[in-house]
Amino acid sequence: MNTDSQHFKLVILIAAHNVSGLLRQCLRSVFASKVSFPFRVVVNDDGSSDDTYKMVAGEFPQIDLMRNERPLGFAKANNQMLRRYMGRAQFYLLLNDDTIVEPAALKEMVDFADAHPEAGIVGGKLVRPDGTLDWPCKRSFQTPSVFFYRALRLDKLFPKSRRFGRYHLTYLDENETHEVDAVCGALLMMRHETLEQVGFLDEAWFMYGEDMDWCFRTKQKGWKVYYDPRAIVTHYKSQSARKQSYRMIFWWYRSTWLMYKKSFGSSYNPLVNLAIWAGMHITLVASLLVNFFRPRKALPSRA
Numbered sequence: 001m002n003t004d005s006q007h008f009k010l011v012i013l014i015a016a017h018n019v020s021g022l023l024r025q026c027l028r029s030v031f032a033s034k035v036s037f038p039f040r041v042v043v044n045d046d047g048s049s050d051d052t053y054k055m056v057a058g059e060f061p062q063i064d065l066m067r068n069e070r071p072l073g074f075a076k077a078n079n080q081m082l083r084r085y086m087g088r089a090q091f092y093l094l095l096n097d098d099t100i101v102e103p104a105a106l107k108e109m110v111d112f113a114d115a116h117p118e119a120g121i122v123g124g125k126l127v128r129p130d131g132t133l134d135w136p137c138k139r140s141f142q143t144p145s146v147f148f149y150r151a152l153r154l155d156k157l158f159p160k161s162r163r164f165g166r167y168h169l170t171y172l173d174e175n176e177t178h179e180v181d182a183v184c185g186a187l188l189m190m191r192h193e194t195l196e197q198v199g200f201l202d203e204a205w206f207m208y209g210e211d212m213d214w215c216f217r218t219k220q221k222g223w224k225v226y227y228d229p230r231a232i233v234t235h236y237k238s239q240s241a242r243k244q245s246y247r248m249i250f251w252w253y254r255s256t257w258l259m260y261k262k263s264f265g266s267s268y269n270p271l272v273n274l275a276i277w278a279g280m281h282i283t284l285v286a287s288l289l290v291n292f293f294r295p296r297k298a299l300p301s302r303a
């Protein structure tokens with residue numbers, strides 16, 4: 001266990017699970033970052049069955065390495081690291097293990113937060129390996145109208161519409177800074193003062209949705225959430241490169257329903273909530289069927 005009391009400008013938290021090769025690339029990119037402030041990288045091997053723990057211990061001895069014998073999920077794994085470093089950093093960055101950080105990204109996020117003291121959370125521009133935007137990096141909350149527009153695919157038909165394109169904010173210029181409702185947990189930086197007020201990630205979520213809940217609670221406390229496109233990070237989404245697992249599809253819909261029920265359910269008529277619940281289960285079944293017939297794809301290189 002790490003017992004030093006050093007204080008850092010930034011602590012980078014990576015919950016890792018079974019992507020040893022991609023994690024290696026991620027860590028190399030982090031340590032190649034052009035920064036002058038002190039930062040610490042923490043990796044929590046969340047029950048991996050590959051050589052994740054051995055690889056990090058052997059190749060990156062400067063990292064504070066933790067380990068869970070079985071997978072506890074994104075929220076619990078990150079909370080373990082947050083508790084260890086609570087009060088020892090000005091900013092805490094959640095970073096996925098399947099990302100590549102551009103050299104200026106970390107400095108940009110910290111500089112932006114320093115210049116915007118009202119920013120409780122800052123997210124960056126996540127891009128896919130082909131250079132296209134990874135849309136969840138800027139989102140609005142999932143209200144009944146947003147669910148309805150998505151179910152009818154109006155967000156796809158009218159992406160520039162402020163009404164229909166609200167979920168992924170497709171009407172906003174991806175190359176401009178915006179205040180948003182939520183950013184993606186693959187690249188999410190929170191201020192220490194915000195963490196003190198908001199608290200840790202809600203461990204009711206195993207995966208998906210905990211980042212949106214964190215952003216929701218942050219805004220409830222009066223802080224702002226920003227999308228900063230100058231902080232660029234490539235997101236490989238390795239878990240999704242192959243045919244999706246049915247378990248992951250289930251967790252996405254379950255987490256989405258948990259988020260809606262916790263944050264918005266009490267604000268709407270029970271009949272509206274019932275319609276949302278029914279619609280979500282219908283689309284869950286449809287997604288499972290589509291996934292059954294989806295061909296397998298090759299995984300990205302992990303060299």
